[in-house]
Amino acid sequence: MTKSPPRESTRPLLWGVLxxxxxxxxxxxxxxxxxxxxxxxxxxTLAAGIALIANYRTHR
Structure with missing residues (x-):
């Protein structure tokens, strides 16, 4: 039986900070x-935007 990977909770947090x-x-x-x-x-704001872009590029 395979487990699905845990959902990352950093993206909603980064959006909130942004x-x-x-x-x-x-x-x-x-x-x-x-x-x-x-x-x-x-x-x-700039750091949160950069972190969101990095998160997107890492997990696409």
């Missing part, structure tokens, strides 16, 4: 909050 950090980046940029905070959210 959406939340993107929204936080947009809000902090629009409100003129500290530039460092907005930059941190932007970097997190």
């Amino acid at each position: 959406v939340l950090s993107g929204a936080a980046n947009a809000v902090t940029s629009a409100l003129g909050v500290n530039l460092v905070l907005s930059t941190v959210f932007g970097v997190v």
